[in-house]
Amino acid sequence: MTRQVWASVFENFFFELGQVFELGWQALQSIFKKPFEKANFLQQLEEVGVNSLPVVSLTAAFGGLVFGLQTYLAFHRYIGPGSESQGGPIIAVGLCRELIPILVGLMVAGRVGSAMAAEIGTMRITEQIDALFSLGAHPVRYLVVPRVLASLIMVPILTLYGDIIAMFGGFAYNVFLMKVNQTLYVQNTLKYFELWDVSVGLIKALIFGLVIAVVGCWQGMTAEGGAEGVGRATTKSVVVASIAILILNFFLSKVLPSTLG
Amino acid sequence: MNEIKIKLSDVHKAFGQKQVLRGVNLDIYTNETIVIIGQSGSGKSVLLKHIIGIMKPDRGHIYVDGQDITQLSEEELMKLSRKFGMLFQGAALFDSLTVAENVAFGLRRHTNLSEEEIQQVVKASLERVGLRGVENLLPYELSGGMKKRVGLARAIAYNPEIILYDEPTTGLDPIRADAINELILQLKKDLCVTSVVITHDMNSTYKIADRIAMLYEGRIIEVGTPEEIRHSPNPVVQQFINGRATGPIEEW
Numbered sequence: 001m002t003r004q005v006w007a008s009v010f011e012n013f014f015f016e017l018g019q020v021f022e023l024g025w026q027a028l029q030s031i032f033k034k035p036f037e038k039a040n041f042l043q044q045l046e047e048v049g050v051n052s053l054p055v056v057s058l059t060a061a062f063g064g065l066v067f068g069l070q071t072y073l074a075f076h077r078y079i080g081p082g083s084e085s086q087g088g089p090i091i092a093v094g095l096c097r098e099l100i101p102i103l104v105g106l107m108v109a110g111r112v113g114s115a116m117a118a119e120i121g122t123m124r125i126t127e128q129i130d131a132l133f134s135l136g137a138h139p140v141r142y143l144v145v146p147r148v149l150a151s152l153i154m155v156p157i158l159t160l161y162g163d164i165i166a167m168f169g170g171f172a173y174n175v176f177l178m179k180v181n182q183t184l185y186v187q188n189t190l191k192y193f194e195l196w197d198v199s200v201g202l203i204k205a206l207i208f209g210l211v212i213a214v215v216g217c218w219q220g221m222t223a224e225g226g227a228e229g230v231g232r233a234t235t236k237s238v239v240v241a242s243i244a245i246l247i248l249n250f251f252l253s254k255v256l257p258s259t260l261g
Numbered sequence: 262m263n264e265i266k267i268k269l270s271d272v273h274k275a276f277g278q279k280q281v282l283r284g285v286n287l288d289i290y291t292n293e294t295i296v297i298i299g300q301s302g303s304g305k306s307v308l309l310k311h312i313i314g315i316m317k318p319d320r321g322h323i324y325v326d327g328q329d330i331t332q333l334s335e336e337e338l339m340k341l342s343r344k345f346g347m348l349f350q351g352a353a354l355f356d357s358l359t360v361a362e363n364v365a366f367g368l369r370r371h372t373n374l375s376e377e378e379i380q381q382v383v384k385a386s387l388e389r390v391g392l393r394g395v396e397n398l399l400p401y402e403l404s405g406g407m408k409k410r411v412g413l414a415r416a417i418a419y420n421p422e423i424i425l426y427d428e429p430t431t432g433l434d435p436i437r438a439d440a441i442n443e444l445i446l447q448l449k450k451d452l453c454v455t456s457v458v459i460t461h462d463m464n465s466t467y468k469i470a471d472r473i474a475m476l477y478e479g480r481i482i483e484v485g486t487p488e489e490i491r492h493s494p495n496p497v498v499q500q501f502i503n504g505r506a507t508g509p510i511e512e513w
Contacts, residue, residue, distance in 0.1 A: 123355075126351055127349045127351065130315050130347075130353065131349055131353040131354075131355070132355075133314075133342065134342055134345060134346075134416075135366050135367040135370060135371075136339050136342045136343060136367060137370060138335065138339055
């Protein structure tokens with residue numbers, strides 16, 4: 001009996017995973033197919049990018065501050081007082097490669113991924129998706145493609161924006177608050193910090209953006225069972241996207257080279 | 262006039278373990294109004310969605326103007342939707358768009374009209390269903406009856422050849438329900454359309470139907486004119502059209 005349950009859980013999981021991949025692939029292929037849903041796309045750019053700025057700003061600022069704090073403490077405690085300026089490169093690399101892409105990804109998954117699932121899910125249960133089809137609008141092209149494209153563009157931009165804010169936060173904590181030597185801090189940072197470190201974070205952000213949009217849209221399009229179904233779809237889209245981001249982040253960190261030089 | 266517009270041939274459809282359509286055969290003629298009756302949950306909506314291509318059968322074929330739509334690609338199905346206008350059960354208006362934008366939706370995709378022409382057609386379409394001055398309202402500001410009428414205006418704006426109605430009078434008071442019946446009759450006269458209506462409202466059925474078909478246990482068990490159906494020897498049909506709780510139909 002348990003074997004059957006596990007078998008069906010696995011089967012279900014891979015079936016759903018396959019469907020998500022199929023939707024993602026269909027969306028990516030359709031990006032260059034007419035008609036281009038320009039109005040929807042611009043609306044999504046605003047929703048994913050512009051409207052996420054406040055939350056990303058706060059997240060990045062406090063992420064940078066706390067990472068700056070812990071790095072300062074680590075050097076102060078384990079290497080010795082006066083060594084804290086060597087934390088500069090660690091803060092920059094750690095933020096750009098790992099912390100900010102993850103935090104921005106999770107925040108956007110929570111904000112935007114859930115909204116996509118909720119909106120599309122509500123359309124699904126009120127037959128608006130069928131109505132789109134009956135009026136000659138392909139649901140994937142009309143709903144999913146603008147969202148996927150907007151995420152692919154905006155999540156890396158938000159991540160870059162977050163990188164800058166967070167690195168300034170780390171800098172501000174060390175130099176302004178803890179009076180670490182500014183010249184040494186900046187020199188050390190520039191010595192070991194590469195453009196590739198930022199690029200790694202942005203590559204991750206691109207993939208996270210794709211995951212957030214495709215998972216959110218897929219959960220919405222397969223919602224059923226009235227309001228409860230939409231609620232479930234919304235929750236699931238955040239949980240699934242968040243876990244996928246965390247797992248993918250590890251493998252991407254492993255796979256992407258640490259340095260290009 | 263007696264050409265077959267839509268042909269359903271041995272259509273089967275299951276959802277998981279549940280077999281909904283078990284071999285539906287039906288011919289629908291050009292310009293006729295055919296009403297498909299059956300119990301709630303008998304698969305009427307599913308059948309309608311097969312006709313327009315929203316769903317694909319597991320087995321069987323559906324022909325529209327002689328073309329087998331089950332073999333069409335998604336692109337071709339999108340183009341085919343030009344022939345159809347569909348009124349959904351809850352109207353399915355796009356809730357973030359105004360009434361005017363809703364009605365213009367199909368027009369924008371299926372025609373090359375200018376913006377000015379589109380606005381004129383939208384106004385005319387709304388007037389045809391008896392609505393004036395509602396262009397800038399959002400769907401949540403409309404009553405149920407108004408939503409249905411906007412849904413109908415949206416479906417007919419681009420002059421489709423076939424109109425599908427999914428329970429057009431369900432949820433409406435008797436007066437509004439009859440107003441929709443009148444509209445369906447009027448549209449048939451004015452636009453020369455083929456109409457496929459699914460309902461369990463027998464009053465509506467007798468008023469608007471040229472022919473009636475009954476869906477029971479996944480098959481069409483009887484087709485005929487309203488008079489033929491009224492006098493059908495089939496006890497299942499009689500139980501349904503007379504609204505009796507007891508009889509051969511036991512599941513409810």
